[in-house]
Amino acid sequence: MKKQWLLAGMMLLTSVCMAQKKPNIVFIMADDLGLGDLGCYGQQKIKTPHIDKLAAQGMKFNSFYCGTSVCAPSRSSLLTGQHTGHTYVRGNKEIQPEGQEPLGDSVQTFAQLLQQAGYTTGAFGKWGLGMVGTSGAPDRKGFDKFFGYNCQRQSHRYYPTHLWNNDQKVMLDGNDLAHKVTYAPELIQQQALAFIDENKDKPFFLYIPTVLPHAELAGPDDQFYKMYENAFEEKPHKGADYGPNASIGGYQSVEKPRATFAAMVSRMDAQVGEVVARLEKYGLLENTIIIFTSDNGPHREGGADPAFFNSSAGLRGVKRDLYEGGVRTSFIVQWKGIVKAGSTSKFIGAFWDVLPTLTQITQAPRARYTDGISFLPTLLGKGAQKQHDYLYWEFHEDGGRQAVRAGKWKAVRQKVKTDPNGPIELYDLAKDPEEKHNIAAENPSIVKLMDQRMKESHVESPIFPLIGAGK
Known part of the structure; x- marks a missing residue:
């Protein structure tokens, strides 16, 4: 049986290599986006044309799961290829003055394996797996370039006092709890696009763990907000202190929370469109794998209203639940000329499958250990797809x-x-x-x-x- 699996894997890999040479990888992960928040998964009230187009031109998974139902351990599961019974970070454990419990020295991520395979790597958005200077900092876990929020507590605010450029603190003058000058998601987006500009002529892995549409509900009064400003009957929202870190990340009251949330989702969708357009500008779409997903189910903090938007797509539960609404996530793969356009998959997979899949595609070194299995046969529509006996999750709160x-x-x-x-x-x-x-x-x-x-x-x-x- 092992020889059969090995032969099948070699045949699949040969077919990929014949068509592609070192495909670029763009992995976009939304923050607290529910399965039902996208049009291609049934959303009726919010417009997401760019992500819907990814699904129309690629493969949409209907039974894919995140690492768990809250931020840091889900991301740890993704990067290490291990479920939450094994992965190093299993909860949102805070480290003062800024950051979370760092990934250990011995922890291996697939970004490190891609580096060994010759990829230039960049991460733009929210990290949350180890402060600058620790064993879990992005530059010690496989990323040549990082720009964004190192600390997920800081990322509760869309107008923060600072961001991080690798190990350098970037002060955002004028931003504080009372003043909104620089909208961080836009600044981070420009850095992600610049990464494509700078690395268009060599294999790259672009990881975009965007903070959108995580609470707080906030954004500029622009075309996205105006699109929804008068679209919904608004639910009164008092805004307030949501937890012990309100002095850093307390969510502010917004007059129209439903409109604001919808605008944040559409803004994120537009940013996905900008990434695709930049790849197209350089003729890279045919040699780039684009993956879109979310780190966990929808949140209810800060005035968000997942029931109104059917953010869980009719499933039970939200963020922090281990019911389907908390852990089943959107998962879309576009790989032009390789993945069949408009296809859907019933493969029951999870974040820990991403590592073995991408390392197989790129011929990167194998991980020392993974709980995952490669779903490359599913993407290619050929060969025997191995299945999980079961999937497992933990939640520590x-x-x-x-x-x-x-x-x-x-x-x-x-x-x-x-x-x-x-x-x-x-x-x-x-x-x-x-x-x-x-x-x-x-x-x-x-x-x-x-x-x-x-x-x-x-x-x-x-x-x-x-x-x-x-x-």
Whole structure:
């Protein structure tokens, strides 16, 4: 069987190499964008023509999942190719005065592997995996160039006091809690486009973890806001202090939160269009893989209204939930001439599959370890696609949660920190995609199997303890 898989992989790789030489990679990841916030996934109220066009010209995945339902561990899962029972960062652990728990020295990212394969690498947006000068800083985890927010707490504000250019602090004069002068997403976008300009003649990996449309709700009074200014009946929003870091990232009151949110999504969509246009300008589209996704489900902070926009696409849950609405994400791949235009995939995959897929495509060195499998056969529409036995997630806030998806079955366990052997909820996604009917009592053998999979998937972390951590 191993020889068959190896032969199939070699044939797939040969077919790619015949058509392409070192394809560029552009990976765009939205922040807190729900599965249903895009037109191509059913959104009716917000216009996203550029991302919809990516789907029309590429492959749209309907059963793809993020690393988990909150920022830092989801990004750690993506970059390391490991699910949250194994990846180094498993929660949003703050480090003062600025930053989060850094990825360890020994942690390997696929950006580092791409560097070894001859790629110039750049990241533009939000990092959140280690402050400048630490083992988890972008320049120590595979990026030649970083520009944006190092700290996700700082990224709560769209008019911040500063950003980071590699290890240099860039002060944004005039911005403070009361004044809005420089809109950071636009400044970051210009740096991302400049990266394409500077590296158009050599293989590059462009990672754009945009902060849009993460709370706070904020943006300039421009064409995007005017598009929606009077489009919706507005829900009153008081605005306020949303958590302990309000002095840095407290969300400000906005008069029309629904219009503001819609404008932020459309602005992000337009920025995707600008990236595609820049690639097209240099004739790079035929040799560039463009991937679009989101780091987790939709948020409710700062006046956001995911119910009004159907941001979870009818699925149960939002950000921080391990139900489908918290972890199932948009995932679109455009690769002109290689990936069939207008295609869809039922492949059940997750962020930890990105690493083995991209390293196979680019012939980069293999990772020391990954929980992922390459979905290159799915992209090419040829060869045998290996499938996951199951997918696993952890969430370390609100008492801790675990979840498993195996085929049609979805299992969720709550309050793991106080009761690691607590009851498991079980859902049949084929019959009940909205996870309304807990059928654990009728399926004890499946529940037992899911319990085993939760136990075998979790390796305890001294930095992010989960099992029995609340005792």
